[in-house]
Amino acid sequence: MKPPVLLAAVLLLPASVASAAAPLSHGPQPAGFEIPTAAGGMGAAVEVGAAVEVGAAAEIRAAEVEPVAAEPSWQWPLTPRPQVLRDFDPPSKPWLSGHRGVDLEAVSDGVQVTSPAAGTVSFVGVVVDRPVITIDHGNGLRSSFEPVESTLAAGSPVAAGQAIGTIVAGHCPASSCVHWGVRRGDDYVNPLQFVMDLRPSILLPLTP
Structure with a gap:
């Protein structure tokens, strides 16, 4: 197939097929992160979401830890100090x-x-x-x-x-x-x- 014919075939592809072949964004992306594509691939974005969920779960677990005893600030109810x-x-x-x-x-x-x-x-x-x-x-x-x-x-x-x-x-x-x-x-x-x-x-x- 000659180059002009190949170019025309690409241009006639459905938009959904053409978009699946390329990311939605062409700019540079942070390391370990992948922009989701129209084909449904989430790439590293799923890993980032999982990290957020793990961090939130850790905060919840920390909040559920039973508090330590209070700092003493009251008086004994009996005198002298009782046994x-x-x-x-x-x-x-x-x-x-x-x-x-x-x-x-x-x-x-x-x-x-x-x-x-x-x-x-x-x-x-x-x-x-x-x-x-x-x-x-x-x-x-x-x-x-x-x-x-x-x-x-x-x-x-x-x-x-x-x-x-x-x-x-x-x-x-x-x-x-x-x-x-x-x-x-x-x-x-x-x-x-x-x-x-x-x-x-x-x-x-x-x-x-």
């Missing part, structure tokens, strides 16, 4: 049994319990068979103490260190104690993280 008789041991499922707070040893029954942080009394009353007082500290945090009798009423503001009631017998069989629970929203969290530094230790490099 922890029973630690925080929440159940694996909300409906299972467990220990959703800590038991703190008191010198004797009748000692005062103080508010670990400023807040507002949100509940005072009897739950099942024991007196309970709950303090709303804001930011979704609430402290509950039992068995504690109080003369305060719901809505009363309290300052950090202010007496909120007295311990009565009945919780710990072998000694006087108070059960302290803390909730963040609807979830129980370890009260000790607010009075002790439970954050993981970080090793720093030695300096000369």
Whole structure:
């Protein structure tokens, strides 16, 4: 076939066939990237999209990591600093049994319990068979103490260190104690993280 005839044959090809033979853009492209063609080839563009998806998934996984313990900024609710008789041991499922707070040893029954942080009394009353007082500290945090009798009423503001009631017998069989629970929203969290530094230790490099 002579050259003029060949040129005419190319010009008479359907547009879809002609466009499939060449990229949509003729300019220089970044390394590792290929402009999609009309024939449907995505080339390296698929790889770039996959990289974006992987990065987004990594960010989501990082956001789902459970936050570390808070920096301690509250006061102990008993004086002197009490011994922890029973630690925080929440159940694996909300409906299972467990220990959703800590038991703190008191010198004797009748000692005062103080508010670990400023807040507002949100509940005072009897739950099942024991007196309970709950303090709303804001930011979704609430402290509950039992068995504690109080003369305060719901809505009363309290300052950090202010007496909120007295311990009565009945919780710990072998000694006087108070059960302290803390909730963040609807979830129980370890009260000790607010009075002790439970954050993981970080090793720093030695300096000369």
